[in-house]
Amino acid sequence: MNTLIGYDLVPEPKILEAALRACRRLNDLASAIRILEAVKDKAGPHKDIYPYVIQELRPTLNELGISTPEELGIDKI
Structure with missing residues (x-):
């Protein structure tokens, strides 16, 4: 994951879905x-x-029971 984030781009939702799984x-x-x-x-x-990425990942996030940083309230820290 470090290599993927190291690139100067936002990974596609399919790649992020695999990482979340x-x-x-x-x-x-x-x-x-x-x-x-x-x-x-x-x-x-x-x-x-x-x-857009969150919208595309929403079904996967719900299926896996993963909350976003905004839902957890940790985006304001």
């Missing part, structure tokens, strides 16, 4: 949240990218 398989919620935070950081000034 891997986190869930390992029961690693912290890594799943960190992935979502990294996507938001990578989106930078483009305000429409992060909501």
